[in-house]
Amino acid sequence: MAYYHCLGMAMTFRECIRYYLTFFLTVWFILAIQLDLLAVEKDLANFEMNEAETPLGYLSARKLLFVRRNRRVNEAGQYGNLYGKIEEYPTAINSSEYKDGGQSRVYGPEAETSVGTRLVPSNVTARQASNLSTRANQKTTSSGFGRMENDRSSVKILNELLKQNTSTLHSKSTQSPKDLEIELEIKNMKKSVEEINNRQLIRNENIFGPVKNDTRILIVQVHKRLENLKYLVESLQQVKGIEESLVIFSHDFWDQTINDFVANITSFRVLQMFFPFSIQLHPKAFPGRDPRDCDRNVKGKRPRCSNSPWADSYGHYREEHLTQIKHHWLWKIYRVFEDLRISRYWDGWIIFLEEDHYVAPDILHVLNTLVLLRGSFCPHCRVICLGNYKPRIRPKLDVISTGDWVVTSQNLGYALDRSVWNSIKDCGEIFCTFDDYNWDWTLNRLVQACCFPKLTALSIDLTRVAHVGSCGTHVKERRCNVSLAVERAKASFHRYRHLLFPESFAVRTVLTKLPDFKKSNGGWGDLRDRLLCKAIVNGTASDETVQRLQFANSPKYFVTGKGR
Template sequence: MAAPAIGRRRTASCVRTAVFLFLVTFVWLQLHVASLGSARHAAPDAAAAAADANDSTAAILSMVPQVLHKFLTPKPRRNATVAAGAGAAAAAGTAANGSAGAAAAGLPVPRPNISDIRRSIERYNEMQTIHNEEVFGPVQNDTLIIVVQVHTRIIYLRHLIVSLAQARDIDTVLLIFSHDYYDEEINELVQSIDFCKVMQIFYPFSIQTHPKEFPGESPGDCPRNIKKEQAKEMMCNNALYPDLYGHYREAKFTQTKHHWWWKANRVFNQLDVTRNHTGMVLFLEEDHFVAEDFIHVMHLMERTCKVSCDRCNILSLGTYLKTYNYYGDSKKAEVTPWVSSKHNMGMAFNRTTWNDIRRCAEFFCIYDDYNWDWSLQHISQGCMAHKLYAMVMKGPRVFHIGECGVHHKKANCESTAVISKVQHVLKFAAKHLYPTHLTLTVTNGNKKQKLRKGNGGWGDIRDHQLCINMTKIGR
């Protein structure tokens, strides 16, 4: 009987050892997981976890190199009278957002001068000035072009600029800021960038420049919730064109899709410096934040596509997941059909892909959905010869830091909590950045996707026509 007893003891010992090793391995892996949802997952010890919890402005500044604090520190606003003498563009900017100096001096706050703003926008778009070109050299056909869509959220924009400034090889790119709101403080911030070539373009059909006429809100437009029969009786402008849910257009929602489509056409087909560009164009937004190796990773993805994924025609550097394991996922990428709600952050494509998209301009422009990304997925499923197929980084290099936007409003839209958490995620992921190669996982995309019903907000024939006209060269 002694032999079976010894056997049982040995088996129990082996089981205990296996369990112990499993627990040790599990705990060790958890220390390498970075999480936006919970700060303690990002830190390997209690002190770092305590630091994560501190999302004050001072704490955030402490993680930014001193030389870059200038991008986070607002400058005192100039007196409106002084600014007006600085030239037409500055004068228009003062009319738009330079009232702080006048208010501080006890003077009446000037109203925006729409005519001046329109003239300044026209001048900027005509001049196509590239700042810092004399320092960093001319744009080449394969130069990485980064296009940032900007509205009014300057706090987030400041942090995006700081993250870009810390990226390796940022001095090789052309950074284009596409604005749908003319704001002198934002202009000054953008024009203070000294780490790469910079250009500004301005969406010319904005709500700001058309406050009482289409594509803004016209007094003759139908109220959003009125019934079609009532609208026809009222004879309001767009009575015959409610969206598929029976609602009439709201300019604040239609503008984003118009702006995205305009800037893509502007960059690929109309700007002198990029109309023959053959390299990658990366699309960011004002409330994004980039990792320091995002350019390195994007070039690595581009090379990997050529060797291992012929059908990949779009690169996605961001993800909306809350938890990331950089130890295991830093060099992993997924190959999958492009999905608008998952892969629209930090996405990049080249002229070949753009030409495929542009051929479906009408399909994009008449689809009853006010979201540019849903509209892009619609043309991928129902129009494009080569559907959008994405290579997506599992360890993201682009993050979303915005607490508020078109769809979401919170009590505090200037919260720094997400910014602080992203800083700490990247701090503890630093040793896993700059992979030398990528490992691909292919997701089965053979399942046929149904064409989705749009979200509406885009039934007005005037929006359709404005959108289609943007594709015409020279507009």
């Protein structure tokens, strides 16, 4: 048949052979491409992705699996990983580790003579991985894919993949000894944080006995101001009834000196926990500072940085040291009511403090008294405010009042119960999307727009908590003199010592109303902050969550768009 076809076209024998050889080679090449694409799609089906991870996971998997088609064979015939240390690449897939089918690895994307190995999900068996690797090698040598030197589309995909890689994951061959030392130190810190958070050790139970249902709980948010923390602990040691309480220290900074100081407290029960999503543990990637992120005040309609679509309401970009405070506050209240074994079923009141506070010796006495008065005086009050910023006065009798919880002026030594946390959790969408990096201004918005009935507070005029942070996040004095601020607080408590440990209170009948807060302070426009916040509220935040957000800090990976 072919012979007569050639005669009909007036071909010579040589032209006929060349024609049919070209035809069959073309058909074979097209079939080889189709089979390769089918193999890729089959591998994609092996990835386990739940609904929340599907958009990011699917895109990540397609990139990783299609890049493997651009293979090269080195002179020794060995195979390596074309795009470097892929086993540490922060993908969005459930399986965070990969097997390379038995192939050797080449570290560093600059290795031009290496061949990309076929990525296999970690849930694939060793035999399946071996079969996949063999099939990939056979295709590389037989189909000619190993010589695709000018495949521009594959090179483009590879370059984009490398560009999206987080800045912390460098090739070992390019890391300096100092970088390796820092990386090892962070790895050890993460391991210690995980161990302490899982262990949940309560110190000094051998002295004061186990925690009971009537044990008072205080929680302190700690950063790295050791001097302030020492003064706070000094004031707590003078509180009447503190030996019957449990004090939880929630840290967002690992400092061995601070850890040793807290561990050596013997005046009351102590429990330590560490915020696992701190910028210290992620110094060069989200939630820390990613080098590809926009500076706060970067100008231009379309700045060339990775989070350019996620400016806040004022055109500014995230500042990691500020957003961390809101994340930490939310994480600690979630953990104390939902996660800690000692308090996840706790129905009592918990006092919230910070490291730059100084407390009066009767703070627990006042709390217990107000809890008793609440039943008859204000049963609908769900917040007890033990501190304020009111100017110093000389009352003859301590005064209590009720009204809306104005969080920004009543954020010193407030006490909450589980019902308040449930209200915050129910309003988690607003808490995580309201464009304000301050947790207290965000709570004001919740009290105003979401919490029904509104969160009502029972408060006292004479503050039992003094703010002594002369150089904190928002308070900046010319000279940071913590000891002077502490002396002023001591003098104030001494001046009003006749009002401490009251047996009764005067009642103010005028109710305080929450002002209308319409504008936010900004600083919370980045979609990654909002997604991490939602994960914390929902109890799904983990290292995998952070890795997904690190990998996909380019807006095009989010099917939700700009997050506006």
